[in-house]
Amino acid sequence: MKAGSLGRYIAQRLLLAIPMVFILLTLLFLLLNAAPGDPVTATLGGRLPPEEIAQRKEALGLNDPLYVQYFNYMGNALTGDFGNPITDPRSVVQIVLDTAPATIELAIAAMLVAILLGITVGALSGRLRDTPFDVGGRLFGILIYAAPVFWTGLLAQLYFSVELGWLPSQQRAGGFDAPDPITGFYVLDSIITGDMAALGTVLSHLVLPAVTLGLLLGGVFIRLVRVNMLQTLRSDYVEAARARGLREHVVLFRHAFKTALIPIITIMGLQFAMLIGNAVLTEHTFTWPGLAQALVGFIGARDYAAVQGIVTFIALVIVGVSLLIDIFTGLVDPRVRY
Amino acid sequence: MTSTSTGGDNAVLEARTPLKTRLHHAWRPFRESSRISRGLIFSGLGIIAAFIALAFIGPLVYPYGGTQYRAETSPGEFTTFPELAPPSAEHWFGTTKDQFDVLARIIDGATLAFAVMALAVSIAMVVGVTLGLFSGYRGGRLDRIMVTAMDAVYAFPPLVLAIIVSFVLAAYLSPGVPSAAAAVGLVYIPQYFRVVRNHTLSVKEEPFVEAARSFGARNRTVLGRYVFFNVVQTVPVILTLNAADAILVLASLGFLGYGVQPPTPEWGYDISQAVNDVAAGIWWTALWPGLAIVLLVMALTLVGEGLNDVINPLLRARGKAGRKIKAMPMARRRDRSQRRSDAAEQDGEGLAVKVRDLRVGYRTASGPLWAVDGVSFDIKRGETVALVGESGCGKSSMGRAMLRLMPPGGVVHGQVDVDGTDVVTAPGSEVRKLRGEGVSLMFQEPMTRLNPLERVSDHFVEMIRTHKPKTAREQARALARDALVQVGIPPTRIDNYPHEFSGGMRQRVMLALSIVLTPRLIVADEPTTALDVIVESQILSLLERLRAEENVGILFITHNLGVVAEACDRVAVMYAGKIVEMGPVDEIFTNPKHPYTRGLVASTISLNTTELRSIGGYPPNLIDPPKGCRFAARCPHVMDHCTDTPPELTEVGPDQRAACFLYPGAGQPVPEGVVAPSGDPQVSGI
Numbered sequence A: 001m002k003a004g005s006l007g008r009y010i011a012q013r014l015l016l017a018i019p020m021v022f023i024l025l026t027l028l029f030l031l032l033n034a035a036p037g038d039p040v041t042a043t044l045g046g047r048l049p050p051e052e053i054a055q056r057k058e059a060l061g062l063n064d065p066l067y068v069q070y071f072n073y074m075g076n077a078l079t080g081d082f083g084n085p086i087t088d089p090r091s092v093v094q095i096v097l098d099t100a101p102a103t104i105e106l107a108i109a110a111m112l113v114a115i116l117l118g119i120t121v122g123a124l125s126g127r128l129r130d131t132p133f134d135v136g137g138r139l140f141g142i143l144i145y146a147a148p149v150f151w152t153g154l155l156a157q158l159y160f161s162v163e164l165g166w167l168p169s170q171q172r173a174g175g176f177d178a179p180d181p182i183t184g185f186y187v188l189d190s191i192i193t194g195d196m197a198a199l200g201t202v203l204s205h206l207v208l209p210a211v212t213l214g215l216l217l218g219g220v221f222i223r224l225v226r227v228n229m230l231q232t233l234r235s236d237y238v239e240a241a242r243a244r245g246l247r248e249h250v251v252l253f254r255h256a257f258k259t260a261l262i263p264i265i266t267i268m269g270l271q272f273a274m275l276i277g278n279a280v281l282t283e284h285t286f287t288w289p290g291l292a293q294a295l296v297g298f299i300g301a302r303d304y305a306a307v308q309g310i311v312t313f314i315a316l317v318i319v320g321v322s323l324l325i326d327i328f329t330g331l332v333d334p335r336v337r338y
Numbered sequence B: 001m002t003s004t005s006t007g008g009d010n011a012v013l014e015a016r017t018p019l020k021t022r023l024h025h026a027w028r029p030f031r032e033s034s035r036i037s038r039g040l041i042f043s044g045l046g047i048i049a050a051f052i053a054l055a056f057i058g059p060l061v062y063p064y065g066g067t068q069y070r071a072e073t074s075p076g077e078f079t080t081f082p083e084l085a086p087p088s089a090e091h092w093f094g095t096t097k098d099q100f101d102v103l104a105r106i107i108d109g110a111t112l113a114f115a116v117m118a119l120a121v122s123i124a125m126v127v128g129v130t131l132g133l134f135s136g137y138r139g140g141r142l143d144r145i146m147v148t149a150m151d152a153v154y155a156f157p158p159l160v161l162a163i164i165v166s167f168v169l170a171a172y173l174s175p176g177v178p179s180a181a182a183a184v185g186l187v188y189i190p191q192y193f194r195v196v197r198n199h200t201l202s203v204k205e206e207p208f209v210e211a212a213r214s215f216g217a218r219n220r221t222v223l224g225r226y227v228f229f230n231v232v233q234t235v236p237v238i239l240t241l242n243a244a245d246a247i248l249v250l251a252s253l254g255f256l257g258y259g260v261q262p263p264t265p266e267w268g269y270d271i272s273q274a275v276n277d278v279a280a281g282i283w284w285t286a287l288w289p290g291l292a293i294v295l296l297v298m299a300l301t302l303v304g305e306g307l308n309d310v311i312n313p314l315l316r317a318r319g320k321a322g323r324k325i326k327a328m329p330m331a332r333r334r335d336r337s338q339r340r341s342d343a344a345e346q347d348g349e350g351l352a353v354k355v356r357d358l359r360v361g362y363r364t365a366s367g368p369l370w371a372v373d374g375v376s377f378d379i380k381r382g383e384t385v386a387l388v389g390e391s392g393c394g395k396s397s398m399g400r401a402m403l404r405l406m407p408p409g410g411v412v413h414g415q416v417d418v419d420g421t422d423v424v425t426a427p428g429s430e431v432r433k434l435r436g437e438g439v440s441l442m443f444q445e446p447m448t449r450l451n452p453l454e455r456v457s458d459h460f461v462e463m464i465r466t467h468k469p470k471t472a473r474e475q476a477r478a479l480a481r482d483a484l485v486q487v488g489i490p491p492t493r494i495d496n497y498p499h500e501f502s503g504g505m506r507q508r509v510m511l512a513l514s515i516v517l518t519p520r521l522i523v524a525d526e527p528t529t530a531l532d533v534i535v536e537s538q539i540l541s542l543l544e545r546l547r548a549e550e551n552v553g554i555l556f557i558t559h560n561l562g563v564v565a566e567a568c569d570r571v572a573v574m575y576a577g578k579i580v581e582m583g584p585v586d587e588i589f590t591n592p593k594h595p596y597t598r599g600l601v602a603s604t605i606s607l608n609t610t611e612l613r614s615i616g617g618y619p620p621n622l623i624d625p626p627k628g629c630r631f632a633a634r635c636p637h638v639m640d641h642c643t644d645t646p647p648e649l650t651e652v653g654p655d656q657r658a659a660c661f662l663y664p665g666a667g668q669p670v671p672e673g674v675v676a677p678s679g680d681p682q683v684s685g686i
Ligand SMILES: Nc1ncnc2c1ncn2[C@@H]1O[C@H](COP(=O)(O)OP(=O)(O)OP(=O)(O)O)[C@@H](O)[C@H]1O
Pocket: B362, B363, B364, B371, B390, B391, B392, B393, B394, B395, B396, B397, B398, B407, B410, B444, B622
């Protein structure tokens, strides 16, 4: 029974994701083609002779009617071809491959910080409702949410890099400090190659951006965890668990917290969008050479083709993540498999 | 529209309640919310007011403008501002590398922020509400497509979306307030859409809309009004939180260089200009604009969160709201310590539980109340005592108090003696050990009492190994299987999840959980309500066997007098928090003394209905209970002095006690000529 229903559930989720992808890509296409003129002229107009521009437009299929462009775009996107930038010789896929590891490394480190902070403070706040700890935790959550990540980042740089000189404020580890690239994830690479000196540098570069971003997400998680803890702590089965004489920490963690996690994870999935948005800002603040930074660069260069490709990739990742979250909930919560 | 027609027009009328009543209604949650929530809201509002003053009065008062780099010292003569000057009397917040005054830029930035915020939120609301109404009203495929599209937009990173929109808009509009507001506002459309669309959809099926239509109302009017009044409750929260977020998105756009046209003062843009200052150790250009953002966003969030706390009943209904429960009077306390000593001598092997002057209180929004108010009784080992009484009289509260299980804001006073331990005063760890092993409680609601994420077996193993840590897992499972078999559940289902069982089966699982460790006392709160007659009698005989063979004491809470007659030895009758009569089951049925008991027995209908056929009226409000006999308002025998002092339980027969002034010993002399009713009330009347 278990495997079968889970399989059916996953298939169902996959089917539901299809219209989502379809509509999301269509919206993006419409939005990006709402601007007048064509990308090549917008990017290179005045810098190249008109003949060459016309030639490039022809090559990119920009002279085709819009609906043909649309079908090409959809077809390519679904087969994993996100096009070619106008201002960069690499394909968008190559750019993603080059820059995404930096972003993912930053995101994972930030998530670790956020989960640690959000879960401990949030769960305790929920348990110690309306005590000074709870009020402090809530205020911290609100405060950290209110602080723009680029600003906290700058203050952190000002203090830890400029004042104290403890940590580097810009870039990833670079040049000779960087480990030999294998996966592109520097932490992983330096561990694989056993290069401990590189690991130190890599981590020291990672600390400030990861903590800055992690604090922000952590603030959101605190609120989320707190509210859900409050709800499960009042639930009937938690009282029943107490009535069976279970120890308080068992009641809290096995019964209250575990169930509270399900809505938390679902909402964290929605927060993924927020993570990306703030990764853009964090990367910009710390000149972290990730995907978001690349996107900002292409927007600055008005390179529609590259922007369209990268944004399409992000859209697919978002749908993928929400699918993963659904599947995960299905694994954890026996009720939703039906 | 006419409101004289029958059926459904109540709801229509409701939608037309005068504004004043509605406002009063809307204010109620505030009164009931905790002081903390209110404090958060009002401090947030204070900060917002300060910012509004800064944005709209500041430019008039402050001598410099945001893009001014020199001041006129005397007519026709200018001195330029210094570059990157630290805060001084001249420039309170310092100057930037472009020789602008930082404070002036913050003031102008505030004006801009409010303009963009207001415009962005209005755009989002107007578009979102319109689309939501349309989509919900039209329904069908169009609705589905729009919902998916909105979900897609919602899932997309708001900042990236805003960047793209401003990037595209830049082709049409020069950067400024409108384009920034459009870019920021678009992001929030889905939220309004969703709320309005869901309400519209749900109201379309409401019967009163049908009714209103049938007598010629213009259904759009009804729909609009209803949706409006429902949405009005959610939108303030969304609106404030969006306003907060809008400030952040605007600043982020500015920081990345996609906001308004430089050098227009804008906080995010100003911070981006300060990036290089930071490397040189200059703090004031970055610090102040950031602080402005933090304060304003925080204030808006405080208001939004506070409103949400207030509006969301789930978060509101906390035990700690409302006045405190008064401490017990001194006299009672002395009483208790005295009784503790005589408890020690009396409490032999014979008693399953001994309850003395038990009081259970709750703090509610409308005031404290004692749901159980001074109850004393014993249950012997191997005895089943029924606890009956109308809904809300405090039965479940008493059952929980046997394990000192209290919701937040609940208190237990008195004495509950189980095997020499006073549950009320014992340290937490002792009470915990007692729960499940010494006293077990079968809850009234079987559907929600099992953890949905855990298999039934996990519930058992966890419990058994908590109390008997040396038990091996397999051994615990064997015990669990035994218990399941006893309640008639196939042991093969031990690894199923709770949702795979029916309500009745879950109730039996709960029963199995409460008997598996063979406690001294089982409190069974309406254990057979969800069961069919056959299973019910199985359960009753199981309890009977435990009582007879294992010497378990049972407190059997029920509405079903038939079950009482069949399964119980003694009966306690509860009314409005007090035991009004207690006695052997035969006496209670054939010769009840208290008028309330007589009413209960006379009414052959089940007590599940709130109204008793033979007793008119309702139980009193426990927040402000009557001074004298609590049954006085409904009692057919009520006498003058009944409303002065409460009657005390007094001996009215062998092992039978009642609290009623019709019997001598209840506290007042029985007036001459008054004859207490007797005999079977179904025959001789109440
Ligand atoms: N958590 C709580 N907070 C505030 N008041 C409560 C709480 N639980 C119960 N009450 C109040 O205490 C009184 C007794 O409730 P209780 O659940 O004990 O009644 P009951 O006799 O079990 O009723 P029923 O037969 O419907 O189960 C009621 O007036 C109820 O409103």
